[in-house]
Amino acid sequence: MFDIFLRKLRSHSMLTTEDQRLLASLPHQMRRLSPNDYILREGDQATQCPILLSGIAFRQKHVADGGRQIVSVKLPGDPLDFQSLYLATADHSLQALTAVDLAVLPLAALEQLVAARSNIARSVLVDILVEASIGREWQLNIGRRNALERLAHFLCEFDYRMRLTVRGLDEAIEIPMTQEQLADLLGLTPVHINRTVKTLVERGALSRHGRRVRIADIACLHRIAGFSPRYLHSGAGG
Amino acid sequence: MFDIFLRKLRSHSMLTTEDQRLLASLPHQMRRLSPNDYILREGDQATQCPILLSGIAFRQKHVADGGRQIVSVKLPGDPLDFQSLYLATADHSLQALTAVDLAVLPLAALEQLVAARSNIARSVLVDILVEASIGREWQLNIGRRNALERLAHFLCEFDYRMRLTVRGLDEAIEIPMTQEQLADLLGLTPVHINRTVKTLVERGALSRHGRRVRIADIACLHRIAGFSPRYLHSGAGG
DNA sequence: CGATGTGTTGAGCAAAATCAATGGGTGTGG
């Protein structure tokens, strides 16, 4: 059940069998949330560390006048809040995008394990650093690419990261976000996302199945976005 | 000489006198670089950790067609590459913006100290996390604020962070970036930055002294930007 | 004193936002 979490850590860090056994035997509690449920709110003092076992979640921040920016998307296997091991108050909110299954670990237990096993400490750190690297790529994406490239780039990353941890994804990946969420992700408006999706469908990069949209031609998306996965640091060992 | 570095770490983490003594007695080499000199290039394998003692540096990333985005600005006292303790290859470049003085530490020595002193390990982590938090705020800034708010917000952060570590800043802070650099920082064009600066001067938030621009009314900037420093996590202790 | 890099300004343009209306699924409750 923790398998997907261990697979995520192993995608960037070396862990011994013993490390993995210790991680898998951490005390925890299972929780299922519905779309849009909050996992953590800005200003909260977390005492637990949720791990995302299935479904998708995201981090978001707001500006005074109500606009929001989704600053990170978390996929199955991703730890959701290693940050609270070290920072007292949350600087952003964390919310479920789809229905999600979480394994919730007490911070204290995780802290002990991190103190005892340097491999695990390192994997926590690398996970934090990879997320920061993704954030920088998003800065570049939002700041310097036009709408078409921006959407294409995000979808390349989504596809790449999904295939890193989720098993049995031979077929085309379906995009689970609403167009409004994509807009908040990319610093655009929903209307413009709608038109940009349409263009990507016309170019054959995406395909429609009723209201659902799938990635039809990942190579085409890569070409449009100028995608290169270096920033994801996914060669095991960091 | 390391004082400013220790002050930076103490701005977010608790360090004992002994921790500070150990940090200050790390082996190191002084280096002075000129504006635009590279400190680290994307793809490099770092073996040293530079600490910025004076001057300003920045991280940047490029898109295929030549556009660049400055994804982080580093101020006196900031460690420049803790990341290389844990990740093999750099995912961005690091460059001097002004003339800079660096203390360059061998990674191995720093690694040993981090392994030996949990306080220091924690301060390294918190420093990494605070930078990530700043990155998220920049995502929000670039994605959801207009040019005026965006520039104002960046300048608020610049002022705030400068006062955190640099001594003797009673007077108004001067903006050391060219308008082109500000453009690459904020996802705008130099021409538009020029007009936006003009507006901030008209509103009394900035003042001109020849070609130099200073922050004249920080409260006014705060108002325009809707600035709140929570994301900087600068209460000592994280 | 000329070269260069940076700042400034104007005119026109393009990308994306805004406003507004419509349509289509889905799910719920009568």
Added chain:
DNA sequence: CCACACCCATTGATTTTGCTCAACACATCG
């Protein structure tokens, strides 16, 4: 099983923000 409500997607018309292009000014430095 149908009707309604709601959310989301879609489309068109119009406006706005910021970009592009181009010329020029000014300061600094060799």
